[in-house]
Amino acid sequence: MRNVKSAFIIFVFTLIGFVAKAQDFIVRGVVIEKGSNVRIALSEITNLRTGIGVGSNDIGMFQLKARIGDTLLVTKRDLIDQRVAVSSEKDLVVYLVRGSTTLADVTIRGNTKQQDLNEIKQEFKNKGVYNGGKTTFLSAIFSPLNALYNLFGTDPKNARRFSRYADNEIKQSQIDVYFNQSIIKNNTELRGDTLERYMLNCRPEFNKAQYWNSYDYIKYIKESSKKFTDTLGKGK
Incomplete structure (x- = not known):
């Protein structure tokens, strides 16, 4: 009887530990170009489990809901995609490598x-x-x-x-950091002309959006895009 009771206690604590690990939390991080240590603005960070994506801000920082065991896909044009495993609640530093050693004939500027x-x-x-x-x-x-x-x-x-x-x-x-085509595509089914019309007609006002974080933007995008597509349906 004592062995059964001990086994039950161990099972309960194991279950509690499993549930604790499965809880969502806000993972924060920064995206940097490897070799130059330049912070990368407007890179795309997507949680492959949830499909939710956000963009890095002007200084390369981002925050995204995740849980331990999730994988984040980090992408940026002209840089090689990077997959990052979330193994703890510590902040992440993601390094992206330039995709080609050939230098384009452009003027490189670090200014925002x-x-x-x-x-x-x-x-x-x-x-x-x-x-x-x-x-x-x-x-x-x-x-x-x-x-x-x-x-x-x-x-x-x-x-x-x-x-x-x-x-x-x-x-x-x-x-523009969060209300852009990449993030809207990641969180809606809008494409092509419909996407452009949505972005033109439903762009949030700065007075309302100035205090939003990435999740406020995603919530707004999902809710406003649904209203937008519902309105299109009524117009047919």
């Missing part, structure tokens, strides 16, 4: 879109256009000539126009 926009803003400053072409109360007092230039100069007008454009571009690039 935000850095490029900041460089253009700096060019306006070098021309004497400060504060994005806007005149503050203090600058009008201490720099009256610059205040007049900001009011009537051509470059200040361009600076203000560019500042509005730059702010919008930075906001939209944040949305």
Whole structure:
């Protein structure tokens, strides 16, 4: 009787351990190009068990729901695909290798879109256009000539126009990290013209999406794409 009781206790603890291992958790990681140590933005990371995919952000980082034993497929154009086994809840560092040793005849730049926009803003400053072409109360007092230039100069007008454009571009690039064709294809059946129409008509607003994480985006994509396809069905 004692042996049966001991065996039962061992079985219970084994079962508890199995259930604990099978629980989902958020695995976090970073994707880096091997050899150059450059972080890779917009790579695709897919959990092969669930089929859910996300993209790495501007600094190569990602987060994805997984469990121990899952396999993640990491892909990026011009780099060799990598499969990574999830063996613990520790953060992952994924190295991708360039697919060819032949160098393309292109200019390689490490700047993000935000850095490029900041460089253009700096060019306006070098021309004497400060504060994005806007005149503050203090600058009008201490720099009256610059205040007049900001009011009537051509470059200040361009600076203000560019500042509005730059702010919008930075906001939209944040949305593009997760609301793009690759991630939408991984999580919906939308393809071709229907996919393009969905992306145009259902693009999330920055005011709502600025606080979302990858799972909020995936939830939005699945729910909004269903409403979109249902609407298409009614229109037939």
